[in-house]
Amino acid sequence: MNVSPKSEPAGLIPIGEAERRSGVAKETLRVWERRYGFPSPVRDAAGDRLYTAEDVEKLRLMKTLIDHGDRPARLAPLSREDLVARLLTPSPANDGEAGAWVEDALDRLRRHDVDGLRELMQSAIYAQGLARFVQDNVATLTRAVGEAWIGGRLQVYEEHLFTEQLVRILRGALDGLPRPAAARPRVLLTTLPGEPHALGLLMAECLLALGGARCLSLGAETPPAEVVAAARAHGADVVAVSFSAMVPAEAARRAAADLRAALPPETELWAGGASAAHVGPAPGVRTLPNLPDIPEALDHWRSVAAGPR
């Protein structure tokens, strides 16, 4: 009986909508109100909570910070600006010197010049090769876009637009690469439920394919049991899972451990993405927090596993 873009009487947001938009569960919203006094929504005639857009924005920032390890009690009293500042500090002094290329790309994005953006990216690939493009340009650009979004200098749809064009470019490049059926290792790529970001996956696939691996991507949000079934059915040498910064550290750790336990021992498990570092040194899990780790891991696999089969 309820819909996402519910009729908003005066721009006020009911609790279900607030959950969807901020990512904070309804129960948690009520308990935060009880414990920390934030948020303190007004009520409609029926006594139902109505949140302001500012509340929801602050909740979204809090959620992001909590996923990075912060604690709600510390964050609740802070202002929106404080939260934004705290989100941006971890990555130091890269605001002005982001590089002319990145600035150029951001500029085209702001002007919605999608063709120009794609051309810029395509020529960067031709100029320096796909590997350096993925490792340098894309990584920097993605971070710059993320920060611009946090700081409110970019609309949500502009971020969507950016992702869409980037996916397009990378997919195109990938299709141009040879895919020898017998190549090794056979790598199964995916993301676990709750992690919808497939971009990191695509970047990883580029580097793996460049390194001569045989890639098979399942796309995002594959249930763990299905990952295991697919790995078995496809005879994968390696299962590569991407954890974006969105995933709470603890969730990533546990998911990796569970998957490791369920996979055949001879299948390697590689964890990539921003939260991969938090997966920590786990037995039988190779963490590749940075993209350049990928070619290295491939080399290592070949030197170790060259014998069998």
Place this chain on the structure above:
Amino acid sequence: MNVSPKSEPAGLIPIGEAERRSGVAKETLRVWERRYGFPSPVRDAAGDRLYTAEDVEKLRLMKTLIDHGDRPARLAPLSREDLVARLLTPSPANDGEAGAWVEDALDRLRRHDVDGLRELMQSAIYAQGLARFVQDNVATLTRAVGEAWIGGRLQVYEEHLFTEQLVRILRGALDGLPRPAAARPRVLLTTLPGEPHALGLLMAECLLALGGARCLSLGAETPPAEVVAAARAHGADVVAVSFSAMVPAEAARRAAADLRAALPPETELWAGGASAAHVGPAPGVRTLPNLPDIPEALDHWRSVAAGPR
């Protein structure tokens, strides 16, 4: 403190997980138990509900049927087989005669011969053109895959795999098409929050691009306010939104009406996808439930809007 693939003591599923897997909200699960006696989960030592995998499977089927207009009170007493039967009846007698091509494709999918699957699709494009491929082969194949999944004859990851390969093929075809910057109409494609399926969008984009339109895809799940902002910023003549069968009919109707109200009057709104028919005849919204409607709509737009600008 909770994670998707939570440690399952004996294959039993706590309520949060059940919500994620079935798509039925926690509150609704409790209220169904109170009213209809289904599901009736066992409890752990703390009194928390624990659902079986069969319960969750039945819940997922019920949710699908309810989204199609059925009512929970009627469905709760039925068995899993009854639900499956009810889901499959609407599309009559297309089980055996699905066509040799579709059978071939399904077969390759079951054998995880992804390269073979892509080759098959690619040659179909060459043989009959992109338009017929999208309208006939893809539409039939997608339905066949969906039905195989409902009937349990296909794993979830196999469906992921299928989607991934299809997206790849379509994206590749799309990149081969000319994109004259001045072409009209300018169409903005997207999906509203809650609708993650981007495949329909991609199919529509193919047909629109073939029809000479200038497409700009925002990808999935763009908030309505952002759709409006993007349409304005990009000077879109048409905003095309895709509603898959996953979207409840009422939700689709309301979302379309809200979006229509928020868009500038001179911007047309087109609704496509399986639930588009349920959007019903709404003022100012053009519903395109079937893919062949797209070229038609393009012709109509050109004949009407040829004058202005």
Place this chain on the structure above:
DNA sequence: CATTCATCTTGTCCTGGACAAATGCCTCAG
């Protein structure tokens, strides 16, 4: 400096009631 243990914090789940919106059903006039 590392490790163990007690204390705090935090998210999730519980019950049982309430209500508004939407749907289906029935009646009545044309």
Place this chain on the structure above:
DNA sequence: CTGAGGCATTTGTCCAGGACAAGATGAATG
């Protein structure tokens, strides 16, 4: 027989306020 209008029922969402397990923190100890 058909269509419009009104009433009853169905259904999803929300509320309050309490409880608890598991993780994080910090202090005391070896």
